[in-house]
Amino acid sequence: MPSSTRASRWPTCERAADRIRRHRGNRTGRAAATGFWRRALRHRSFVLGAVLSLLVLGAALLSLVWTPWSAYDIDVASKLHPPSAAHWLGTDVLGRDIVSLLLVGARSTIMVGVIAVGIGLSFGVGLGLIAAARKGWTEELIMRMSDFTFAFPAVLSAIMLAAVAGPGMVTSITAIGIFQIPTFVRVTRGSANAIWAREFVLAARAAGKGSFRITIEHVLPNILSILIVQATIQFALAILAEAALSYLGLGTQPPQPSWGRMLNDAQTLLFQSPMLAVYPGAAIAIAVLGLNLLGDGLRDLLDPRLARER
Amino acid sequence: MADGDAPLIEVKNLGVTLNTSRGPAQAVRGVSFALRRGETLGLVGESGCGKSVTALALMGLLPDSAVISGSIRLDGAELVGLPDSAYCKLRGNRISMIFQEPMTALNPMHTIGHQVAEPLLRHTGVSAAQARQEAIALLDRVGLPDASKRVDAYPHQFSGGQRQRITIAMALACQPDVLIADEPTTALDVTIQGQILDLIADLVAERGMSMILISHDLGVIAENVERMMVMYGGTVVESGETNAVFTRMGHPYTQGLFRARPRLGARKGTRLKTIAGTVPELADLPAGCTFADRCAIAEARCRAALPAVVDVGAAHGVRCIRTDVSMAAGGVGA
Ligand SMILES: Nc1ncnc2c1ncn2[C@@H]1O[C@H](COP(=O)(O)OP(=O)(O)O)[C@@H](O)[C@H]1O
Numbered sequence: 001m002p003s004s005t006r007a008s009r010w011p012t013c014e015r016a017a018d019r020i021r022r023h024r025g026n027r028t029g030r031a032a033a034t035g036f037w038r039r040a041l042r043h044r045s046f047v048l049g050a051v052l053s054l055l056v057l058g059a060a061l062l063s064l065v066w067t068p069w070s071a072y073d074i075d076v077a078s079k080l081h082p083p084s085a086a087h088w089l090g091t092d093v094l095g096r097d098i099v100s101l102l103l104v105g106a107r108s109t110i111m112v113g114v115i116a117v118g119i120g121l122s123f124g125v126g127l128g129l130i131a132a133a134r135k136g137w138t139e140e141l142i143m144r145m146s147d148f149t150f151a152f153p154a155v156l157s158a159i160m161l162a163a164v165a166g167p168g169m170v171t172s173i174t175a176i177g178i179f180q181i182p183t184f185v186r187v188t189r190g191s192a193n194a195i196w197a198r199e200f201v202l203a204a205r206a207a208g209k210g211s212f213r214i215t216i217e218h219v220l221p222n223i224l225s226i227l228i229v230q231a232t233i234q235f236a237l238a239i240l241a242e243a244a245l246s247y248l249g250l251g252t253q254p255p256q257p258s259w260g261r262m263l264n265d266a267q268t269l270l271f272q273s274p275m276l277a278v279y280p281g282a283a284i285a286i287a288v289l290g291l292n293l294l295g296d297g298l299r300d301l302l303d304p305r306l307a308r309e310r
Numbered sequence: 311m312a313d314g315d316a317p318l319i320e321v322k323n324l325g326v327t328l329n330t331s332r333g334p335a336q337a338v339r340g341v342s343f344a345l346r347r348g349e350t351l352g353l354v355g356e357s358g359c360g361k362s363v364t365a366l367a368l369m370g371l372l373p374d375s376a377v378i379s380g381s382i383r384l385d386g387a388e389l390v391g392l393p394d395s396a397y398c399k400l401r402g403n404r405i406s407m408i409f410q411e412p413m414t415a416l417n418p419m420h421t422i423g424h425q426v427a428e429p430l431l432r433h434t435g436v437s438a439a440q441a442r443q444e445a446i447a448l449l450d451r452v453g454l455p456d457a458s459k460r461v462d463a464y465p466h467q468f469s470g471g472q473r474q475r476i477t478i479a480m481a482l483a484c485q486p487d488v489l490i491a492d493e494p495t496t497a498l499d500v501t502i503q504g505q506i507l508d509l510i511a512d513l514v515a516e517r518g519m520s521m522i523l524i525s526h527d528l529g530v531i532a533e534n535v536e537r538m539m540v541m542y543g544g545t546v547v548e549s550g551e552t553n554a555v556f557t558r559m560g561h562p563y564t565q566g567l568f569r570a571r572p573r574l575g576a577r578k579g580t581r582l583k584t585i586a587g588t589v590p591e592l593a594d595l596p597a598g599c600t601f602a603d604r605c606a607i608a609e610a611r612c613r614a615a616l617p618a619v620v621d622v623g624a625a626h627g628v629r630c631i632r633t634d635v636s637m638a639a640g641g642v643g644a
Pocket residue numbers: 328329330337355356357358359360361362363364373590591592
């Protein structure tokens with residue numbers, strides 16, 4: 001704190017500096033939104049991340065209407081073919097076309113990611129907003145509960161859930177989703193608390209608004225960009241968790257193709273046909289890398305404080 | 311309204327304890343005053359003296375961890391300890407507040423029309439269309455040019471002075487009985503400060519509101535309120551009719567503030583006098599007179615206990631045990 005006598009003696013100088021600073025900090029919202037796409041296209045990691053993520057999304061969408069072969073047809077006679085004109089990346093141990101498996105696998109991956117992140121978002125953001133709005137013991141309780149949940153990694157909760165409900169896609173989605181909740185609770189509460197401390201919230205309260213309205217009208221819109229970034233990164237984590245669970249046999253069940261499942265199948269043939277592990281591994285890496293780059297790019301582009309420095 | 315003499319707001323022995331990084335500390339002590347309908351009261355002191363904390367206590371907007379003692383009555387009804395849900399019905403409706411920072415007091419995501427109409431929709435039974443009409447009328451009244459055209463614009467499209475006009479419109483939407491203006495012009499250009507203060511004064515007179523005007527600037531207080539309180543270290547060190555206080559300043563702190571005021575037209579190179587030292591942090595407040603560390607005439611007994619208020623004139627009180635010395639020394643000029 002500078003000496004307050006000085007502050008009152010030289011009000012205008014300090015204030016002028018303040019005003020300039022604030023004015024620059026104020027380019028959020030609509031003003032910045034117009035320039036968003038222009039800046040985005042110049043942002044390298046955003047562009048690369050978007051391209052890779054769209055590649056995975058495109059593969060999943062394509063698999064809905066077309067695959068070179070059926071990903072479910074087993075043809076043991078043509079097993080472990082090397083890449084050829086008919087099978088671009090060859091076939092697996094059951095004679096299924098690798099390209100088709102990868103395409104359909106992208107679909108499982110995206111589905112698991114979307115639903116799990118959806119679970120994490122809806123519960124996590126809700127609880128985080130409540131914690132920030134209510135404070136006191138409500139906040140304490142929510143945070144302790146989320147610490148407790150966080151202590152169980154997705155794999156562990158999936159094993160426990162699988163023991164109760166049996167392994168499968170629903171089990172793994174639920175486990176991953178639950179695992180995502182605490183992260184969203186923390187991120188939401190942290191950024192919501194920062195908004196609650198802002199003067200326009202005080203002004204809104206002074207105007208008689210209750211905490212529900214303030215949460216909906218002031219807090220949520222102002223933390224949206226942070227949540228979008230976090231969701232992108234959580235999506236990557238969900239994909240990794242799904243691959244791990246399927247690899248362990250707890251996730252997507254055969255005959256439904258999944259990248260983790262393909263890794264698992266490739267394991268026994270690692271010395272005979274190593275490429276069988278490389279393809280799904282690369283697919284997972286592309287998806288995770290793409291989403292992480294996208295998240296980083298979005299963080300730079302959406303965070304007004306960072307954007308200002310650019 | 312029937313009983314013109316009963317105070318609209320009556321504060322008795324208000325105390326606020328806040329949690330600071332160094333443990334709980336008394337931010338406000340023993341603040342008492344009464345405000346009748348239509349009266350204006352000024353609250354002046356350097357920054358960090360507890361002016362905003364006092365205002366937020368009146369609004370019920372202090373953090374949950376704050377402990378409030380004493381009594382705040384609005385039309386006879388006790389506000390200390392009122393649940394937030396009940397307070398919500400008063401805020402913006404019977405007591406309104408405008409803040410220092412018009413840049414941040416408006417939500418960047420909503421149109422100004424929406425923000426001005428919102429309190430009307432919530433507290434009164436008007437329709438959306440009526441609220442919008444009312445918002446335009448208010449924006450027009452506070453001097454926003456082209457109000458009917460700009461009602462759907464966003465806050466960032468306005469200058470600081472215009473935004474403060476908008477927050478004033480917001481605060482006045484429901485015709486509150488009391489307006490608390492916390493340094494409403496501190497963040498504005500000097501040229502605009504006067505206009506905004508005039509606007510507030512006009513609106514207060516026009517609507518018969520009571521006003522508590524907070525400022526660190528004695529000049530602002532002198533020109534805009536009938537009565538004033540000087541705050542230091544969370545206590546009111548001097549209070550009285552503005553004229554009486556400016557004619558016979560009793561407290562060494564008030565005198566110091568007056569000497570330290572920036573003067574227009576002062577010769578170049580003239581050094582501003584200041585009060586030596588700085589406002590103490592809450593946790594460092596001295597036990598006795600809060601001003602003792604900076605007071606030129608402090609004695610050992612000043613630090614023994616919080617001095618009582620001494621009457622030095624009609625309704626003019628000074629919290630100092632050496633008013634005989636401070637006022638004899640020529641007061642203001644010394
Ligand atoms: N929420 C808070 N928690 C802890 N200390 C606070 C809080 N708000 C204000 N203070 C402290 O209380 C004192 C009075 O602050 P304030 O009322 O804002 O002063 P001012 O007279 O400038 O309006 C200051 O020392 C400030 O640091």
